Amino acid sequence: MFKELKNKRVLVVGSYRGIGKSIVDNYLNEGSIVYAADIRFDAKKYPKLTKINDHYYRIHVDVRNEKEIIDLAKYMDAHHIVPEIVIHVAGISTLDYMLESKTSDFYRNFDTNTCGFYFVAKYFGRLLVKHHIPGKIIVVDSQSGKNGYRFEASYCGSKHAILGILRVLALEIAKYHINVNAICPGIIETAMKHRERRDAARIRHTTPEAIKKEDISQVPLGRTGQPQDVANIALFLGSHLSDYMTGQAINITGGMTMH
Ligand SMILES: NC(=O)c1ccc[n+]([C@@H]2O[C@H](COP(=O)([O-])OP(=O)(O)OC[C@H]3O[C@@H](n4cnc5c(N)ncnc54)[C@H](O)[C@@H]3O)[C@@H](O)[C@H]2O)c1
Numbered sequence: 001m002f003k004e005l006k007n008k009r010v011l012v013v014g015s016y017r018g019i020g021k022s023i024v025d026n027y028l029n030e031g032s033i034v035y036a037a038d039i040r041f042d043a044k045k046y047p048k049l050t051k052i053n054d055h056y057y058r059i060h061v062d063v064r065n066e067k068e069i070i071d072l073a074k075y076m077d078a079h080h081i082v083p084e085i086v087i088h089v090a091g092i093s094t095l096d097y098m099l100e101s102k103t104s105d106f107y108r109n110f111d112t113n114t115c116g117f118y119f120v121a122k123y124f125g126r127l128l129v130k131h132h133i134p135g136k137i138i139v140v141d142s143q144s145g146k147n148g149y150r151f152e153a154s155y156c157g158s159k160h161a162i163l164g165i166l167r168v169l170a171l172e173i174a175k176y177h178i179n180v181n182a183i184c185p186g187i188i189e190t191a192m193k194h195r196e197r198r199d200a201a202r203i204r205h206t207t208p209e210a211i212k213k214e215d216i217s218q219v220p221l222g223r224t225g226q227p228q229d230v231a232n233i234a235l236f237l238g239s240h241l242s243d244y245m246t247g248q249a250i251n252i253t254g255g256m257t258m259h
Pocket of ligand 1: 037039040090091093112189191192
């Protein structure tokens with residue numbers, strides 16, 4: 001679909017499953033060279049970079065660990081494989097009443113979601129600037145980065161913070177022709193969403209099935225999203241079609257969020 005994406009180097013952080021995996025598949029279909037990083041890729045088997053084929057590599061990385069991101073950026077720089085498109089997808093969520101919530105859960109959300117994005121954008125953004133690459137930095141944020149939802153104080157906080165960082169970075173590196181944009185998905189059917197429904201059902205004394213029905217009823221387009229819906233926007237943001245966009249947060253919510 002996008003000839004220009006053929007052989008482009010794309011780093012997808014948080015790509016073992018769910019939305020990240022769909023983004024990897026989309027770029028592989030375009031003929032890009034995809035570096036798929038995730039904490040779930042075996043650290044022993046994948047100490048640095050495991051070649052699956054000429055276009056697909058896997059990397060073990062924990063985005064909470066700044067040193068691992070620094071090491072990965074150094075490694076890719078030293079091996080002349082600096083990614084031109086950098087996509088941060090890794091995220092976690094916890095659900096609870098704010099007043100009952102654990103402070104440790106608050107930090108967990110910020111460590112993975114916010115600090116993870118900060119590290120990836122900072123160290124790979126530096127490489128784009130160093131090598132004069134007019135690249136793209138993309139983060140999968142959430143409509144929880146724009147709205148408040150019950151039980152999601154830590155998650156919403158961490159996702160709102162990402163958009164603040166993104167807007168500053170977009171301003172600062174626009175002069176290098178590097179675009180920095182976010183995708184804000186709504187309700188997407190992944191393992192994370194299924195676990196959230198189980199947690200919400202426990203808190204609200206109902207069932208995950210009832211919550212799913214409620215979810216669907218809230219979406220103007222009448223269905224919840226699939227990982228592919230989000231991955232399509234990641235392709236657009238990695239292509240020349242988004243060259244005149246930076247600092248934006250695009251909703252892909254079936255109409256749930258319109259600002
Ligand atoms: N599913 C939804 O409804 C939804 C809605 C809005 C936003 N999002 C966001 O989309 C992103 C992907 O979510 P998903 O639904 O695919 O979830 P998921 O749990 O299926 O996938 C998350 C991926 O991130 C990886 N990951 C988690 N912690 C990591 C770490 N410390 N280091 C490296 N990798 C790590 C996981 O191993 C997994 O592969 C998340 O940032 C999430 O907040 C999801």
